[in-house]
Structures are given as C-alpha cells and as structure tokens.
Amino acid sequence: MDARRDVFQAIADPTRRAIVLLLAVGSLTPNAIAEHFNSSRQAVSKHLKVLAECELVRAEQQGREMHYHLNKNKLKEIEKWLEQFKQLLEKRFDQLDNVLEQLKTKRK
Amino acid sequence: MDARRDVFQAIADPTRRAIVLLLAVGSLTPNAIAEHFNSSRQAVSKHLKVLAECELVRAEQQGREMHYHLNKNKLKEIEKWLEQFKQLLEKRFDQLDNVLEQLKTKRK
DNA sequence: AATATATGCAACTATTTGGTTGCGCAAAAT
DNA sequence: ATTTTGCGCAACCAAATAGTTGCATATATT
Structure with missing residues (x-):
C-alpha cells in the first residue's frame, strides 16, 4: 500500500x-x-x-x-486512456464495427 | 496472478x-x-x-x-463505471459545486 | 526423422497488498 | 480537567502478485 x-x-x-x-x-x-x-x-x-x-x-x-x-480532474486520466484506446480501435475497426453490431443484435 | x-x-x-x-x-x-x-x-x-x-x-x-x-466490449465495463461516476458527480454537484467553491475560498 | 520454434504450465522467490491491532495525538464533549 | 472521539501511523500477518527458471508439447523447418 x-x-x-x-x-x-x-x-x-x-x-x-x-x-x-x-x-x-x-x-x-x-x-x-x-x-x-x-x-x-x-x-x-x-x-x-x-x-x-x-x-x-x-x-x-x-x-x-x-x-x-x-478530485474530479483525476478521473480524466482514466478517460484519456480510454479515449486513446478507443481511437486506436476505431481507426482499425471502423468497418468491422458494423459487422459486430449486427452480430450483437442477432444474438440477443 | x-x-x-x-x-x-x-x-x-x-x-x-x-x-x-x-x-x-x-x-x-x-x-x-x-x-x-x-x-x-x-x-x-x-x-x-x-x-x-x-x-x-x-x-x-x-x-x-x-x-x-x-475484446472491445469488455472495455465498456470501464466506460460504464466512469459514466455512472460522472452522472453522480453532475447530478449532485451542479448546484452544490458553487457552494463548495465558496466555502473553499472562504476558509483559505 | 531430427531439429528448431512457439507456447503453456508448474514451482519457486521477492515484493506488494489488504487487513488487523495497538499506539499516540489533537480536538470535542462532559 | 478528564474523558471520549476521530484520526493517522507503525508493526505485523496472510494472501496475492509479478517475475524467473525449468520443463513438456505441439507445430514448423531442415
């Protein structure tokens, strides 16, 4: 600790x-x-x-x-990381995404 | 581990x-x-x-x-938590915020 | 077939973690 | 003034963690 x-x-x-x-x-x-x-x-x-x-x-x-x-601001560090992460993902997967969305709705 | x-x-x-x-x-x-x-x-x-x-x-x-x-979806768990968190913050503090600011400046 | 490569698993170690207990101190309450 | 309350700190403990080393196994390469 x-x-x-x-x-x-x-x-x-x-x-x-x-x-x-x-x-x-x-x-x-x-x-x-x-x-x-x-x-x-x-x-x-x-x-x-x-x-x-x-x-x-x-x-x-x-x-x-x-x-x-x-300290509200500190939470932004987590947000930032997530954001960075999501941007990377989106760049690579922006087409794949739709396919995944379809699969999801199909399953449920 | x-x-x-x-x-x-x-x-x-x-x-x-x-x-x-x-x-x-x-x-x-x-x-x-x-x-x-x-x-x-x-x-x-x-x-x-x-x-x-x-x-x-x-x-x-x-x-x-x-x-x-x-697994992209799993990241959403983190997002969810952050979201929940931010909502709490906004709901409670949008008015309280000002009060707290005043108290803070008064004390210092 | 024999060797090299990619990987997971188990055992072991040092460090860190979450928690408890006991202490001391300062601020309230009596 | 004495007691109670709220707190942090240090020491200690059991469990978990990150990392290492030494296997075993399956797939490629030769």
Whole structure:
C-alpha cells in the first residue's frame, strides 16, 4: 500500500471503487465511509491514503475530522486512456464495427 | 496472478495497459508482444493470461502460434463505471459545486 | 526423422497488498 | 480537567502478485 500513485492501481481494488463512488455523492469522513459498508475504519483509512496518494481524492481537515472529497480532474486520466484506446480501435475497426453490431443484435 | 477476472485489476498493471494498447492496433503473438518492450516472453504470457481471464483479450490458435486480440466490449465495463461516476458527480454537484467553491475560498 | 520454434504450465522467490491491532495525538464533549 | 472521539501511523500477518527458471508439447523447418 506504499508509494503507489497510479490512478489505475488505485481503482483496481473494488473497495476503493466503492469509496470513490461514495465520495462522488459528497464529501465524507473515514468513519462515515467505514459505516457505509463492512470495512474497519483503519482499512478505509488505508484505502483513502492510496486514493490520496494518486490524487484521486483530497483531504481537508476540519477540526478533528478529515473530510475526503474527490478530485474530479483525476478521473480524466482514466478517460484519456480510454479515449486513446478507443481511437486506436476505431481507426482499425471502423468497418468491422458494423459487422459486430449486427452480430450483437442477432444474438440477443 | 491467479483467479483475478476483474477488468480494473487487469488494467492496474502498467505493462498490461501497454499490452492492451498494443493489441488495440492489431492481433499479436506473445513473442511479438514481448519483443515490443523489455519483458520476457513468460512475463508477457502471464499478463496475457490475466487479460484473457477477465476477457479483455481473446486467444486464437493458429498453428503453433497463439494470436491475442482485444475484446472491445469488455472495455465498456470501464466506460460504464466512469459514466455512472460522472452522472453522480453532475447530478449532485451542479448546484452544490458553487457552494463548495465558496466555502473553499472562504476558509483559505 | 531430427531439429528448431512457439507456447503453456508448474514451482519457486521477492515484493506488494489488504487487513488487523495497538499506539499516540489533537480536538470535542462532559 | 478528564474523558471520549476521530484520526493517522507503525508493526505485523496472510494472501496475492509479478517475475524467473525449468520443463513438456505441439507445430514448423531442415
């Protein structure tokens, strides 16, 4: 759980993906997150650390509470990758695509 | 490297992401992939196994060669997640956003 | 037929990971 | 002032991971 600051590695863990989705709705404290699903506070805290390291999440202290919220921009890294990927695919497969679409509708 | 059949975990590894991008351009054999960057054939083969397990990649035997190619549809799982995420963000934050911005600037 | 090539599989290793427990500290609540 | 609460940190542990090496097997090449 150490020096990993890669968005993709951060969202590899299902618990972390859940946390990210939770935080999409609003800012939360570690305790509040932990209560949302069966995970100890410490476990959540560690996940938050990972998410914070890759800057998917930002922490803000408010009194003795820490409020974690998403860094929307960071999600764009994932989007970018997907986009790059899709462009490559489209270039190669733009004709094949139609065939595949037909196959799909046929199957269902 | 065992029973992991999760797209997100599959693309967590940078080498695997590179492989996926390579395969976006066209179908390749393990050896061909390994030559593309500094990784042993075995290592690549293992990565391909992971990618195949989560169905991001499909294998086709051709004589003694295995040809690996992408499964475009699987990428949609990632897209879906991102989409879900973005919707949450937009729904909740289009008004809240301003408030949060104000709070932030006030505190600083 | 004999050799070379392409590949997958199993065993082994070092590293990383997710999780727990125990601690300390600072901010609230009493 | 004392206790409670929210949190992060460090140490530890079991499991998983990425990678290596050494096979075995099937298909090409000679």
